[in-house]
Amino acid sequence: MKLKDLVEALATEVERAGAQLEECLGTLAQLGEDDPVLFDLCEQYSGQAQRMGEAAELAGFPGLQAVCDHVLQNGLLLTVTPAGERGPLVDFLRAWPPLVVFYLRNLSDPSAAVGLVDHLCTAPDPLPEDAARKIVHMLGAMPLQVEAGADDEQPQRPVLASAEDVALEMPADVDERLLEGFRQESPEQARYLVALARNMAAGGDSSDVVAAKRVAHTLKGSASIIGLRGIASVSHHLEDILEHFEEAGGAVARPAAEALLDAAYCVEQMVGYVMGEDEYPQQAQRVLQDVLDLANRIDRGESLDAPLARSEEAPAVETVPQAAVAASTSGNAMRVSVRRIDELFRVSGELAVHGAAMEARLKALVDSSRQLLAQNLRVQKRLFELETVVDVRSLATMRARAGSAGRDDGFDSLELDQYSELHSTSHALIEEAADARAMALRLEEEIAQLSGLQSRQQRLGKDMQHLVIGTRMTEVGVLEPRLHRNVRSTCQATGKQAELVLKGGGTLIDADVLSRLAEPLMHLLRNAVDHGIESPEVRGRAGKSPVGRVMLDFSRQGQQVVLRCADDGRGLDLPAIRNRAIERGLISAEQVLGDDEIARLILLPGFSTRDAVSEVSGRGVGMDVVHEWVNAMNGSIRISSVAGSGSTIELRFAASLTTMQSLVVEAAGQRFALPAVHVEQAVPRGLGEFEQVGDSLAWRHADRIYPARLLAEAAGLPRDAGRALVDHDVVIVRFDNRSHALAVERLVDARELLVKNPGRYARHVRGVAGLSILGDGSVAVNLELPQLLARASRRVHDAGGSDAPTASKQEVPGVLIVDDSLSVRTALRNLVQDAGFRVEAARDGLEAIESLRGFRPKIVLTDLEMPNMNGVELTSHLKARADTKDLPVIMITSRSQEKHRRMAQQAGVDAYLTKPYNDGELLRTIREAIHA
Incomplete structure (x- = not known):
C-alpha cells in the first residue's frame, strides 16, 4: 500500500472511530464519580485512542502517534474529575478527532498541523511548549514523507533525533x-x-x-x-x-x-x-x-553551501540513558593480550613448582633436624658413659698412687674430688654436646616457623594461580545463542520441532576448551534433533508433545566438567546400528556385543545409519568429531539409550588444559601422571591377584576381573624382570565405558600439576599429553590413556584403535563468506557453521578469488560494498569463469534501493538479501540455491 493510500485509510478510520468516541463522551459527561460504568467507558475510550496511536506508529508517522499519546494522557483524567467539572475536558476530547481528520486530508496546508497542536495546548493537561514544537516539526515533515513514499518505497528518514x-x-x-x-x-x-x-x-x-x-x-x-x-x-x-x-x-x-x-x-x-x-x-x-x-x-x-542551522528541537545537553550506563560501567574491563595472560599463567605455574620444591626441601630439612637431635642424644649418652669411665679409672689410679707413695692426707677419695686433665676435657666435651643439642632444638623451632611461612606462601601461590586461571575461564552460557540457533536451523532443515533447555550456563570452563567445545556441541545437538527427535506426527501418535526437548546440562565435579546431552526422542535403533556395522565390515555377524558396545559403534569414523546425505546427517562425521575431541581432551564419553524415551550422551573432561588433577605413579624408574578424570581407584599391592588368561593378563579384585596391563610395557619401557607381579600396585582406570587395571611399581602422590607442552619433537609421540615438573625437580610424563592403551585393546568399542576399519567420509558442503567487516564475517561464519557447512572467509573480492585456489565452495555469500573489489565485481568475475559460472551467489547488504538490486541482478547474483537479515530465511535461501 502506498503512503497516500495509507493516510486516507487512517483518516477514514479516525472518522469512523470518532462517532464511537462521541457516543462514549455523551454518556461519560452524565455519570457520577462512583458509577461503576464510568471506569468501563473510560477504558473503552482510552483503548480506542491507544489503538489509533499504535496504527500511526506502525505507519511510520511519529507526529500523529504523539498526538494520540497526549489525547490518551488527558482521557485518563475522566476517572478523577468530578462530574460537574468535566466540561472543558469533554470539549477537548470531542474536538480532536475532526482536527486529526482535517489534518490527514489537508497535509499540504500548514495551518492544519498548527491548529491540531494548538488544540493540544488547550487541553486540561496542556502540551508543553518544547513538546509542541517537536510535534509541529514532525507533523510538518509528514507531507515530504508521503511524497517521497509515492516515488520510493524505502522508509523515510527520521526528522528528529531521540x-x-x-x-x-x-x-x-x-x-x-x-x-x-x-x-x-x-x-x-x-x-x-x-x-x-x-x-x-x-x-x-x-x-x-x-x-x-x-x-x-x-x-x-x-x-x-x-x-x-x-x-x-x-x-x-x-x-x-x-x-x-x-x-x-x-x-x-x-x-x-x-x-x-x-x-x-x-x-x-x-x-x-x-x-x-x-x-x-x-x-x-x-x-x-x-x-x-x-x-x-x-x-x-536543497543547497548545502549555507551553514547548518542548529535545531532548536534538539536539546544541547542530554542525559545518558541509565540502562546504557549500567550496561557499560558494570562491564568495565582492561584489555590484556592472550600472550600476557599465558605468561602470567606460566609464572604462576613456575611459582607453584618451586613452592612444591621448597616444600620437599623443608621436609628433608625437618627430617635432617630430627636425625640431628637423635644423633645428639646418642652422642650425649656416649659422653655420659665416657665420664663415668674417666671417673672410675681416675679414682683407681689415684688410690694406687697414694698407696705406693705411703701418703695419707686425711681425705678419702670419695670425700674430695681430684681432677686430672682427662677430667677437664671430658667435662668440657659434655658441655659442648649439651650446647649442640640446645642449638639443634632452636634449629628445629626455626624450621617449624619456616614451614608455617612456606605453607602460607603456598596457599597464596595457589590463590594467585586460581585467580590467573580465572582470567582464562568463561561461562558456558556464552554459547547459548549459537546453540539455540543451531537447534532452530536443524529443525527447519528436518521439518521437526524441538526446544533446547540449557542448565548450568554459569559453569566456568577454560576459554580455549570452550572454543574447541563449540563444534562438538553443534554436532551433538544436530544428531539429537535429526536422529533422536521424531516428527510431530510420529510424536503425536506416541502420545508425546509435538515439540521435542533437548537438554544440555553442564556441571563441575572437582576439576572435571560433566556435560550431558539428553533428548526425549526415539532412542538409538540398536538393531539398525548393528546391521549397518555388519554391512560395512566393522564387525562380523557372529560377533556378540552388548548394548553398550553396539551404541558405541556410532563413534566410529564415517559411521552413519542414513542412506541419503544431507547438510544435517548421512556423512558419519558428527559423533566421530565428538569422540575425537573427547580423546584429545583426555576425557571420556558414555552413551545410554532407552527405546522410545530418548538417549543421553555424557562427556567428562578437564575444565582446563593447563592444569590437571593427576595421580603420580612410578614405572620402570620413570614417573607418570595419570589424569584423575580416568582414575577410579588406586589399590596398594596385596589386595588383588593377577591371573594369566591365555595371552592376556587379568587382575581379580573384589569379585571383579579387570583386563590388566603393565604400565611400563604400555609406555614402551623395559619391564623389571626381577620384580614379581605381586610386588606391583594397581590403578583402576576407566575410559570408553570400560575399566582397566594398570600395574605400577609405586604410587607416589596425588596433586594438581601444571601441564607443559612436550615440544615439537614429541608432538607425534602416542599417548603423551604433556610434561610436569614435580616438587623434587623430577619430570613426570602426563599420559593420554585412551591413546596409550588403544593398540592393546582388541575391542570394537575403541574407535581410536588401528584395527577398526573406517568408513569413508562424505564431503561437507562449503560456503565462502566475503565481507570487509570482521563482526559480520564472524556472525555469518557462526550461523553457517552451526547449520553444518564448512566455511572459509575473505575480506574482499580479491581475497575471495585467492581463497578459491584451494577451496571449492558450493555457494558464495558476499557483501556489496568492499574495498579493492566489491561484491558486484566479484560476482561478475565468478560468472565469467568457466569453473565458477554455475556457483550460486547470495548478496547480503544494507543497500535496499531498487537501483542496487538491479545492478546486482545484472552481475548475476542469484539472491539479494538486505541487512538485518533473518537467520532462517538466509539458511533456507542457501539450501535452495545449493540444491537448485
Whole structure:
C-alpha cells in the first residue's frame, strides 16, 4: 500500500472511530464519580485512542502517534474529575478527532498541523511548549514523507533525533565472539574515519569520501550485528551523506564537512565508551540531529553551501540513558593480550613448582633436624658413659698412687674430688654436646616457623594461580545463542520441532576448551534433533508433545566438567546400528556385543545409519568429531539409550588444559601422571591377584576381573624382570565405558600439576599429553590413556584403535563468506557453521578469488560494498569463469534501493538479501540455491 493510500485509510478510520468516541463522551459527561460504568467507558475510550496511536506508529508517522499519546494522557483524567467539572475536558476530547481528520486530508496546508497542536495546548493537561514544537516539526515533515513514499518505497528518514537513537545499551544475549571482533576492529576504523573526515574538512579529494563511506558502512554493519543502536544510527546516515558526495564527484561543502567531522568524532567516542576507555558522548543526540538535518536537506535537493542551522528541537545537553550506563560501567574491563595472560599463567605455574620444591626441601630439612637431635642424644649418652669411665679409672689410679707413695692426707677419695686433665676435657666435651643439642632444638623451632611461612606462601601461590586461571575461564552460557540457533536451523532443515533447555550456563570452563567445545556441541545437538527427535506426527501418535526437548546440562565435579546431552526422542535403533556395522565390515555377524558396545559403534569414523546425505546427517562425521575431541581432551564419553524415551550422551573432561588433577605413579624408574578424570581407584599391592588368561593378563579384585596391563610395557619401557607381579600396585582406570587395571611399581602422590607442552619433537609421540615438573625437580610424563592403551585393546568399542576399519567420509558442503567487516564475517561464519557447512572467509573480492585456489565452495555469500573489489565485481568475475559460472551467489547488504538490486541482478547474483537479515530465511535461501 502506498503512503497516500495509507493516510486516507487512517483518516477514514479516525472518522469512523470518532462517532464511537462521541457516543462514549455523551454518556461519560452524565455519570457520577462512583458509577461503576464510568471506569468501563473510560477504558473503552482510552483503548480506542491507544489503538489509533499504535496504527500511526506502525505507519511510520511519529507526529500523529504523539498526538494520540497526549489525547490518551488527558482521557485518563475522566476517572478523577468530578462530574460537574468535566466540561472543558469533554470539549477537548470531542474536538480532536475532526482536527486529526482535517489534518490527514489537508497535509499540504500548514495551518492544519498548527491548529491540531494548538488544540493540544488547550487541553486540561496542556502540551508543553518544547513538546509542541517537536510535534509541529514532525507533523510538518509528514507531507515530504508521503511524497517521497509515492516515488520510493524505502522508509523515510527520521526528522528528529531521540535519546533512544543514540543509546549504547549492550544486549544481554550478545555473542562474546562477535563483541570481541568488534573490539578488535572498531577502534582502528573509528580513528581512520576521523582522519578521513579531517582530510575532507581540509579540502581532501574524492578518495577520502569513498574510503570514509566504506568505513562508515563497516561500522554500521558491526554495530547492527551486536545491537549498538547509537553507532549504527550515526554511521547509517553518515554513509548516505557520503554516498551523495561520492556521486557528486567527491567535493564536500565546508558546512557539511564540519558536520561530518563532528559525527566522526562522536562515533570514535561512542566506540571508546563501548570499549570502556572513554565517557559517553553527551553531544551524541545533537550530532545525530545535525547529521539528520544534513541528510534531509540532501533528500530534498536543497543547497548545502549555507551553514547548518542548529535545531532548536534538539536539546544541547542530554542525559545518558541509565540502562546504557549500567550496561557499560558494570562491564568495565582492561584489555590484556592472550600472550600476557599465558605468561602470567606460566609464572604462576613456575611459582607453584618451586613452592612444591621448597616444600620437599623443608621436609628433608625437618627430617635432617630430627636425625640431628637423635644423633645428639646418642652422642650425649656416649659422653655420659665416657665420664663415668674417666671417673672410675681416675679414682683407681689415684688410690694406687697414694698407696705406693705411703701418703695419707686425711681425705678419702670419695670425700674430695681430684681432677686430672682427662677430667677437664671430658667435662668440657659434655658441655659442648649439651650446647649442640640446645642449638639443634632452636634449629628445629626455626624450621617449624619456616614451614608455617612456606605453607602460607603456598596457599597464596595457589590463590594467585586460581585467580590467573580465572582470567582464562568463561561461562558456558556464552554459547547459548549459537546453540539455540543451531537447534532452530536443524529443525527447519528436518521439518521437526524441538526446544533446547540449557542448565548450568554459569559453569566456568577454560576459554580455549570452550572454543574447541563449540563444534562438538553443534554436532551433538544436530544428531539429537535429526536422529533422536521424531516428527510431530510420529510424536503425536506416541502420545508425546509435538515439540521435542533437548537438554544440555553442564556441571563441575572437582576439576572435571560433566556435560550431558539428553533428548526425549526415539532412542538409538540398536538393531539398525548393528546391521549397518555388519554391512560395512566393522564387525562380523557372529560377533556378540552388548548394548553398550553396539551404541558405541556410532563413534566410529564415517559411521552413519542414513542412506541419503544431507547438510544435517548421512556423512558419519558428527559423533566421530565428538569422540575425537573427547580423546584429545583426555576425557571420556558414555552413551545410554532407552527405546522410545530418548538417549543421553555424557562427556567428562578437564575444565582446563593447563592444569590437571593427576595421580603420580612410578614405572620402570620413570614417573607418570595419570589424569584423575580416568582414575577410579588406586589399590596398594596385596589386595588383588593377577591371573594369566591365555595371552592376556587379568587382575581379580573384589569379585571383579579387570583386563590388566603393565604400565611400563604400555609406555614402551623395559619391564623389571626381577620384580614379581605381586610386588606391583594397581590403578583402576576407566575410559570408553570400560575399566582397566594398570600395574605400577609405586604410587607416589596425588596433586594438581601444571601441564607443559612436550615440544615439537614429541608432538607425534602416542599417548603423551604433556610434561610436569614435580616438587623434587623430577619430570613426570602426563599420559593420554585412551591413546596409550588403544593398540592393546582388541575391542570394537575403541574407535581410536588401528584395527577398526573406517568408513569413508562424505564431503561437507562449503560456503565462502566475503565481507570487509570482521563482526559480520564472524556472525555469518557462526550461523553457517552451526547449520553444518564448512566455511572459509575473505575480506574482499580479491581475497575471495585467492581463497578459491584451494577451496571449492558450493555457494558464495558476499557483501556489496568492499574495498579493492566489491561484491558486484566479484560476482561478475565468478560468472565469467568457466569453473565458477554455475556457483550460486547470495548478496547480503544494507543497500535496499531498487537501483542496487538491479545492478546486482545484472552481475548475476542469484539472491539479494538486505541487512538485518533473518537467520532462517538466509539458511533456507542457501539450501535452495545449493540444491537448485
